[in-house]
Amino acid sequence: MTKNGKPTKRQVILEEAAKLFKDKGYVGTSMRDIAGQVGMEAASMYNHIKSKDEILDSICFRISDIYIAQLHEVEQLPLSFGEKIRVLIRQHIQLMVEDGPDVSVANHDYKYLPASRLTEFTEARRRYEKGFAALIAEGVAAGEFQGVNPTVALYTILSAVRWVELWFKPGRSLSAQELEDHIITMLLKGLERR
Amino acid sequence: MTKNGKPTKRQVILEEAAKLFKDKGYVGTSMRDIAGQVGMEAASMYNHIKSKDEILDSICFRISDIYIAQLHEVEQLPLSFGEKIRVLIRQHIQLMVEDGPDVSVANHDYKYLPASRLTEFTEARRRYEKGFAALIAEGVAAGEFQGVNPTVALYTILSAVRWVELWFKPGRSLSAQELEDHIITMLLKGLERR
DNA sequence: GAAGCTAACTAACGATTGTTAGTAAAAATA
DNA sequence: TATTTTTACTAACAATCGTTAGTTAGCTTC
Numbered sequence: 001m002t003k004n005g006k007p008t009k010r011q012v013i014l015e016e017a018a019k020l021f022k023d024k025g026y027v028g029t030s031m032r033d034i035a036g037q038v039g040m041e042a043a044s045m046y047n048h049i050k051s052k053d054e055i056l057d058s059i060c061f062r063i064s065d066i067y068i069a070q071l072h073e074v075e076q077l078p079l080s081f082g083e084k085i086r087v088l089i090r091q092h093i094q095l096m097v098e099d100g101p102d103v104s105v106a107n108h109d110y111k112y113l114p115a116s117r118l119t120e121f122t123e124a125r126r127r128y129e130k131g132f133a134a135l136i137a138e139g140v141a142a143g144e145f146q147g148v149n150p151t152v153a154l155y156t157i158l159s160a161v162r163w164v165e166l167w168f169k170p171g172r173s174l175s176a177q178e179l180e181d182h183i184i185t186m187l188l189k190g191l192e193r194r
Numbered sequence: 195m196t197k198n199g200k201p202t203k204r205q206v207i208l209e210e211a212a213k214l215f216k217d218k219g220y221v222g223t224s225m226r227d228i229a230g231q232v233g234m235e236a237a238s239m240y241n242h243i244k245s246k247d248e249i250l251d252s253i254c255f256r257i258s259d260i261y262i263a264q265l266h267e268v269e270q271l272p273l274s275f276g277e278k279i280r281v282l283i284r285q286h287i288q289l290m291v292e293d294g295p296d297v298s299v300a301n302h303d304y305k306y307l308p309a310s311r312l313t314e315f316t317e318a319r320r321r322y323e324k325g326f327a328a329l330i331a332e333g334v335a336a337g338e339f340q341g342v343n344p345t346v347a348l349y350t351i352l353s354a355v356r357w358v359e360l361w362f363k364p365g366r367s368l369s370a371q372e373l374e375d376h377i378i379t380m381l382l383k384g385l386e387r388r
Numbered sequence: 389g390a391a392g393c394t395a396a397c398t399a400a401c402g403a404t405t406g407t408t409a410g411t412a413a414a415a416a417t418a
Numbered sequence: 419t420a421t422t423t424t425t426a427c428t429a430a431c432a433a434t435c436g437t438t439a440g441t442t443a444g445c446t447t448c
Contacts (some may be wrong), residue, residue, distance in 0.1 A: 159357035190384030
């Protein structure tokens, strides 16, 4: 947003592009598709963006920056490991609900980033996962969690929150808040009653 | 395989296509890419397949048929609901490990199926999910499971097994068998110790 | 009001896409 | 061995791709 609250043309392009990338994939979306949604000719968009690659880059790194920042916040909170994991899960779901298309693109189409940026993105994600896994491993060491493999736990959690992007339509019988609660129950307490 | 154990050219094409689709996506993979892997010219492949669409169709429906058949088997087994879910989770992981590229394509690139086949595929998946969710709901009703929303439980489980395709490299510190055990612990018993 | 800048347009580029036509060699069948 | 079928090839097609060039209208700034 600019000062007056009206989004920049660039922002409109990024937003419409993300929606299309989510539905049809990065390669399956043409610059003319995006232009059609924005309401201009494909060539005109080059007054606002450098290339199609740059659109993808912008989306992917905006999301990965948010993830990393959120992790660092949580790491410094005075909470038990279980509570930290809960906060992270809630953050994931909230970002997904608020910024669905962008998160979706960062999750699926990042692989179309040009080589050098791809390794940068992959390393950022690896750092995030390492930090997340460390919280799990510490929770296991502290006896707070079961003796499950931290890597498996990590990816089970990350994948579980990822489906939200694919299936969740807010307000349809389940609010975002309830969704968070149920997913947290599933992941922290498990399906089986005891 | 044919009788003599040597795979048909068609099967080679489908297999190489699936590997490429998994890595670069359906749209990001050209017929010339596939031909290069198979070891022939792109035009020559049309002696064995009808179109690029048909390759995708073949892969997607082979996998969805397997899923549906496996579900029907499990439904008729004399097991508790918890045990049925465990079997389904193991089946998912095993199919993923054995048939990784095809499962990956059926999970991600199905959306590029031509319209009529797409609705057919989507309906097959909906039926599968409905059957799976019913097992969960019955388990909840029987008091075997926690009072978690069956839809949330369903997608949490399906997504959790889906990451296997993305991250699991067999033999790297974790066997397929151990992987199954840990995922099942995560999903059925939860991360937190009690 | 003149000058400069921004943002839109049309037209076109070279490259790549899936696919077809036509042909020749190889394999299978008689 | 003669005939038919299968499978590979080269060449080319129309369409679409991301992007650039050149131009023009409208806005901002002196």
